[in-house]
Amino acid sequence: MAIPQSFIQELISRVDVVEVVGRFVQLKKGGANFMGLCPFHGEKSPSFTVSPTKQFFHCFGCGKNGNAIGFLMDHAGMSFIEAVKDLAQQTGMVVPEEDISPQDRAIAAAQKQKQATLSDMLEKAASAYQQHLKNAPKAVAYLKGRGLSGQIAKRFGLGYSPEGWRSLASVFPEYDDPLLAESGLVIVNEEDDKRYDRFRDRVMFPIRSIKGECIGFGGRVMGDGTPKYLNSPETPVFHKGRELYGLFEARDSIHDAGYVLVTEGYMDVVALAQWGFPNAVATLGTACTPDHVQKLFRFTDSVVFSFDGDAAGRRAARKALDGALIYATDIRNIKFLFLPEEHDPDSFIREKGSEAFSACVATATPLSKFLIEVASEACDLQSAEGRAHLSSNASPLWRALPDGALKRQLLSELAQLIQLDASELAGLWLQQAEAASARSNPRNAVSSGTGLLAGSGSGVSGMPLNSAGVPLDPEGMISPFEPARNPSFQKKTRTRPDGKTWQQDAQGKWRLVGGAGTMQMASLGPRVQPASRSDHAVRLLLTNMALWDGLSAEDHALLCDLPEQHGELMRWIESQFHDHGPLAWGALQLELSQLAFANLAEKLMASHKPNAPEVSTEGEPGEARKELRLLLNLMLIDRLKGLETQALKEAESIQSPEAFQKWRDLHQRRRTLMSTEII
Numbered sequence: 259m260a261i262p263q264s265f266i267q268e269l270i271s272r273v274d275v276v277e278v279v280g281r282f283v284q285l286k287k288g289g290a291n292f293m294g295l296c297p298f299h300g301e302k303s304p305s306f307t308v309s310p311t312k313q314f315f316h317c318f319g320c321g322k323n324g325n326a327i328g329f330l331m332d333h334a335g336m337s338f339i340e341a342v343k344d345l346a347q348q349t350g351m352v353v354p355e356e357d358i359s360p361q362d363r364a365i366a367a368a369q370k371q372k373q374a375t376l377s378d379m380l381e382k383a384a385s386a387y388q389q390h391l392k393n394a395p396k397a398v399a400y401l402k403g404r405g406l407s408g409q410i411a412k413r414f415g416l417g418y419s420p421e422g423w424r425s426l427a428s429v430f431p432e433y434d435d436p437l438l439a440e441s442g443l444v445i446v447n448e449e450d451d452k453r454y455d456r457f458r459d460r461v462m463f464p465i466r467s468i469k470g471e472c473i474g475f476g477g478r479v480m481g482d483g484t485p486k487y488l489n490s491p492e493t494p495v496f497h498k499g500r501e502l503y504g505l506f507e508a509r510d511s512i513h514d515a516g517y518v519l520v521t522e523g524y525m526d527v528v529a530l531a532q533w534g535f536p537n538a539v540a541t542l543g544t545a546c547t548p549d550h551v552q553k554l555f556r557f558t559d560s561v562v563f564s565f566d567g568d569a570a571g572r573r574a575a576r577k578a579l580d581g582a583l584i585y586a587t588d589i590r591n592i593k594f595l596f597l598p599e600e601h602d603p604d605s606f607i608r609e610k611g612s613e614a615f616s617a618c619v620a621t622a623t624p625l626s627k628f629l630i631e632v633a634s635e636a637c638d639l640q641s642a643e644g645r646a647h648l649s650s651n652a653s654p655l656w657r658a659l660p661d662g663a664l665k666r667q668l669l670s671e672l673a674q675l676i677q678l679d680a681s682e683l684a685g686l687w688l689q690q691a692e693a694a695s696a697r698s699n700p701r702n703a704v705s706s707g708t709g710l711l712a713g714s715g716s717g718v719s720g721m722p723l724n725s726a727g728v729p730l731d732p733e734g735m736i737s738p739f740e741p742a743r744n745p746s747f748q749k750k751t752r753t754r755p756d757g758k759t760w761q762q763d764a765q766g767k768w769r770l771v772g773g774a775g776t777m778q779m780a781s782l783g784p785r786v787q788p789a790s791r792s793d794h795a796v797r798l799l800l801t802n803m804a805l806w807d808g809l810s811a812e813d814h815a816l817l818c819d820l821p822e823q824h825g826e827l828m829r830w831i832e833s834q835f836h837d838h839g840p841l842a843w844g845a846l847q848l849e850l851s852q853l854a855f856a857n858l859a860e861k862l863m864a865s866h867k868p869n870a871p872e873v874s875t876e877g878e879p880g881e882a883r884k885e886l887r888l889l890l891n892l893m894l895i896d897r898l899k900g901l902e903t904q905a906l907k908e909a910e911s912i913q914s915p916e917a918f919q920k921w922r923d924l925h926q927r928r929r930t931l932m933s934t935e936i937i
Contacts, residue, residue: 261342261852265354269342270325272349275313278326282333297333298322299558300516320559336469339849365844376441376495379430380464380472383443386429387417387462387475394418397461400480404525405608410532414507415464419457419477426455442474442490457488463524465490465542466506476503476524476542487523489543500549502539503527509557511536517560517591519619520546521603522574526564529604534612538564538603546578548811551585560591562622567597576632579625583658584811586625593622626668629655630675645676652676653687661920669919684919688926791896792824795889797862799831802882804840806831813890816897823855830855891931898928 276285276292285292285308296306296317305319316323324332330341346353391397391411397418401411419425426443427433433453438444445456460477467473474490490496502520504527512518519538521527530538541550546563554561563578565571575594582592595618597606607615623631633652638644652672659665673680795817799805809817817828830850834841841849843863850856905921 261339261353263852263854265351266327266342266852269345269349269351270313270327272351273313273326273345274310275315275326275329276308276310278345278348279308279315279329282329296320296322297510297513300513334469337849338853342852361844365842369842369845372437373495375437376493377471377473379437379441379443380474380495382429383426383441384415384417384462384464384472384475386426387419387464388415389417390420390425391416391418391462394420397480400461404529404604406528406532410528413531414504414528415466415472416528417462417464419455419460419462421459423454423458425458440493442493442496456490460488463503463528465496465501465503467495467501468506468509470506471495473501474542478524487543498542498544499547500553501542502550502553503542504531504539505553505557507531508537508539512557516558517562518554518558519595519603520550520554520561520563520578522565522571523602523604526603529607530615533607533615535607535615545574546581548581548584551578551582552811555585555590559589560593562593562595562619564595564597564603564619564622566602567599571596571602575628579628579632579655580658582625583629583655584660586664587660588662588664592625594625594628595619595622626664626671629668630671633672634675639675648672649676649678649683649686650690653690657687657691657923681919684922688919688922691926691930791889791893792820793862795886795893796820796824796827796859798882798886798889799828800843800846800859800863802840803831803835803842803846805883805886806835807840808883809886809890812894816890816893823858827855827859895928895931898924898931902928 279285279294280292283294283297283306285294286304287293288307290309290311292308292310293304294306294308295301295304296319298317299320299322301319306315306317308315313325314323315325315329322332326345327338327341330336330344331338334341336344343353401416406416424433426438430438433444439446439453443456444453446453457475457477460479463476463478464472465474465476474493474496476490477488479486479488489498492498503524508518508527508531515535515537517537519530519535521530521538521540523540527538527540530536539554551561561582563575563582565574565578575596579594586592597603597618601609603615606618630652633655634648635651637648637651639648649672656665656668656672659668669684670680673683676683678686799817806814814832817825818832819825820828827850830853831846834846834849847859847863850859902921902924905924909918909921
């Protein structure tokens with residue numbers, strides 16, 4: 259749906275932001291503005307202000323701000339269109355639509371209709387399961403035996419799936435509807451095309467999106483059957499790696515408590531809510547992913563992972579550590595709660611009580627301590643070999659942390675355990691990383707025969723040093739990512755993002771080389787400024803949004819931090835992907851056409867012509883992925899160059915081993931990227 263920008267501006271001028279925010283936050287008059295407790299982070303004294311004259315809200319604690327539309331999107335989980343429609347209905351305005359092509363309208367409408375139909379089916383099934391629970395004494399007895407009240411069961415919409423193979427046939431008369439199978443409610447036998455219910459004789463836990471829509475189910479067996487938990491499969495509306503059970507129900511409680519508890523099971527969540535911890539969520543049968551952690555940090559800056567006390571729980575905590583490291587900035591608090599081996603959160607709180615569990619939360623292990631425990635596992639720190647083993651284990655964990663005070667303190671703590679100076683340890687890790695890079699890419703080795711920065715401590719030999727003793731970047735190293743270092747290369751060829759090149763002959767003609775064939779072009783005349791790397795990367799993602807899922811958190815940050823409208827567009831793409839999954843360009847076009855960066859997106863997509871010199875691979879997902887990876891590597895290299903220069907100036911000015919190490923890390927990261935091959 260396309261909404262004119264003029265309508266958006268008029269709508270914002272008509273709505274009362276105080277009334278909109280006041281539906282969710284208790285506000286009190288304070289001078290010209292209204293004050294209240296921030297709904298986006300936990301606080302005891304109000305720092306959240308709403309200005310009726312500016313039609314704007316702002317929190318001085320967490321920095322969250324925006325207008326009425328932004329508030330509904332961030333707090334109520336609405337999409338942009340939903341927020342606009344909600345406000346328009348309140349003011350009596352009619353939402354207009356701009357003309358769009360019938361084809362794009364049809365694609366977007368079909369996709370939305372399918373998602374809406376699947377959600378309706380799942381909601382209908384959830385209601386049926388809830389009704390079945392009322393007439394299932396075995397299931398009711400099971401839930402009561404687990405200490406759950408009717409109020410908690412109602413809050414989470416718990417239900418029961420009967421034993422019959424086709425009980426949903428009474429709910430859905432068209433039991434052979436293909437969408438029933440696509441929703442995950444029905445299984446189709448490929449051999450004889452027979453259909454039957456996926457969930458049978460199980461306590462049912464509806465899984466809701468952050469908007470409150472039913473997107474899937476978890477079914478818990480009541481006896482000794484297997485599997486213990488059965489989850490909905492991946493569907494157009496349900497993605498296990500991005501969703502968390504109970505997050506919709508826990509949103510307000512997370513804000514009130516100031517932290518979120520992450521558990522492994524549905525019963526953990528409902529039991530904790532029953533016993534006074536409604537700020538708990540659970541992963542959906544998968545390890546905790548970086549996407550899970552990123553989503554949680556949209557609601558709080560404090561996360562406590564609470565897993566089972568057995569070996570499996572420790573392994574789950576280890577995976578959660580991997581997912582959390584890249585988000586462990588100095589302003590965030592990440593802890594790991596380890597219960598006695600025989601307990602999970604559900605059994606512990608029922609046996610020991612709320613106070614005992616609260617004490618466990620208060621004494622949970624900080625991320626820094628857990629990282630050292632993980633790295634020290636099976637290491638005899640009384641021997642040189644054991645300390646060397648610790649060094650090898652700790653290096654990749656430490657490098658995953660974002661730069662900051664936490665990372666630098668951990669370097670010092672690890673160095674003490676390994677019995678090396680901090681600068682010596684950092685230098686050792688740098689050497690090891692370079693050695694690994696040289697072994698995997700021997701042709702890019704630099705310096706006399708090995709390509710390593712030999713030496714230890716803050717002094718590094720094997721390369722020329724500046725006056726401060728910092729090794730200089732070897733000018734003799736020519737990388738395919740940096741053609742500007744070779745003047746003849748720059749004059750005669752033009753490199754495409756996919757690695758192929760246009761080569762100019764003596765007559766000024768250009769030919770495509772490096773592919774299966776050679777193609778001649780007419781003289782290009784005066785050189786035209788090509789599309790920027792940012793333009794090209796954004797266009798690739800608009801064309802194939804599914805590429806977003808394969809990118810790392812560093813890639814996401816790089817794209818979302820692009821300047822001005824490129825960054826705004828990428829941040830919007832990220833939110834759309836988390837809410838709806840990958841969308842076609844037609845659907846994206848409808849959703850973004852009323853936004854400020856719509857013109858940029860249209861311009862980038864309009865500039866894509868299959869017959870242009872930069873032959874596109876966007877229609878082929880594998881080739882598009884390689885192309886995007888190359889572009890992101892180039893962008894990261896450019897970014898690292900700037901950071902490297904800044905770090906070197908800082909190191910030379912303050913003469914600090916930590917500052918030198920920061921430069922070395924940046925330098926090694928850039929060299930590793932320069933030698934990376936895209937497969």
